[in-house]
Amino acid sequence: QVQLVQSGAEVKKPGASVKVSCKASGYTFIDYFMHWVRQAPGQGPEWMGWINPNSGVTNYAQKFQGRVTLTRDTSISTAYMELSSLRSDDTAVYYCARDLLSTVIPDYWFDPWGQGTLVTVSS
Amino acid sequence: EIVLTQSPATLSLSPGERATLSCRASQSVSSYLAWYQQKPGQAPRLLIYDASNRATGIPGRFSGSGSGTDFTLTISSLEPEDFAVYYCQLRSNWPLMYTFGQGTKLEIK
Numbered sequence: 094q095v096q097l098v099q100s101g102a103e104v105k106k107p108g109a110s111v112k113v114s115c116k117a118s119g120y121t122f123i124d125y126f127m128h129w130v131r132q133a134p135g136q137g138p139e140w141m142g143w144i145n146p147n148s149g150v151t152n153y154a155q156k157f158q159g160r161v162t163l164t165r166d167t168s169i170s171t172a173y174m175e176l177s178s179l180r181s182d183d184t185a186v187y188y189c190a191r192d193l194l195s196t197v198i199p200d201y202w203f204d205p206w207g208q209g210t211l212v213t214v215s216s
Numbered sequence: 217e218i219v220l221t222q223s224p225a226t227l228s229l230s231p232g233e234r235a236t237l238s239c240r241a242s243q244s245v246s247s248y249l250a251w252y253q254q255k256p257g258q259a260p261r262l263l264i265y266d267a268s269n270r271a272t273g274i275p276g277r278f279s280g281s282g283s284g285t286d287f288t289l290t291i292s293s294l295e296p297e298d299f300a301v302y303y304c305q306l307r308s309n310w311p312l313m314y315t316f317g318q319g320t321k322l323e324i325k
Contacts, residue, residue, distance in 0.1 A: 128314070130314075136318075137303055137316040137317060137318045137319050138252075138260060138303065138305075138316045139316070140313060140314035140315070140316075152312060154313055155311065155313075188259055188260075190259075193262065193265060193271075199307075199312070201248055201250070201265070201266075201306075201307040202250045202262060202265040202305075202307075203252075203260075203262065203305075203314075204261075204262035204265075204271060205259075205261075205262075206259035206260055206261070207259065208258075208259060209259050
């Protein structure tokens with residue numbers, strides 16, 4: 094079955110960077126765009142960006158431009174999200190989420206999702 | 217930027233009752249709207265996409281309707297496992313971004 098397994102929880106200090114991984118299985122990794130979405134405590138989800146695992150092309154939400162970097166390693170079917178210059182309001186659960194459909198452009202919907210990675214930013 | 221407004225914020229119902237959740241977009245999105253269910257400590261799960269298509273494995277008691285700016289998620293007869301938070305979501309093309317509503321919490325009365 095299709096599965097996305099993310100790395101474990103992280104605690105970081107303000108100003109640091111964090112890198113979260115998302116290992117895919119059960120499908121051809123390069124055939125589906127991968128998105129990253131975060132959810133702060135008590136808030137709705139917030140989309141951060143996508144990566145085309147085949148080409149490595151990325152697109153970021155304007156809010157995160159310059160602070161987020163999405164990469165992938167096709168040899169191990171793993172996507173990565175790195176967020177720099179962390180602030181306390183970056184404390185959130187970070188999810189990877191695959192496109193519902195395999196298409197040449199990003200799909201509209203996300204399915205499935207990884208289990209989430211809690212990133213806590215605290216001095 | 218298109219804004220999604222969900223109502224009510226909280227809905228208190230009993231098992232077996234019918235639930236009706238609303239999502240309103242600030243401008244027309246045609247039928248490009250999805251609904252997700254999220255239980256505590258879990259990731260969101262896709263229920264409905266393209267306004268009315270059930271995702272794989274989603275029970276028939278879940279249905280979606282609407283187009284343009286007004287959308288509805290209906291749960292015909294609530295099961296105990298349906299009490300959760302529900303989010304609507306859209307994709308806008310210019311600029312390309314994905315937006316979620318703030319959610320409706322469906323709680324047991």
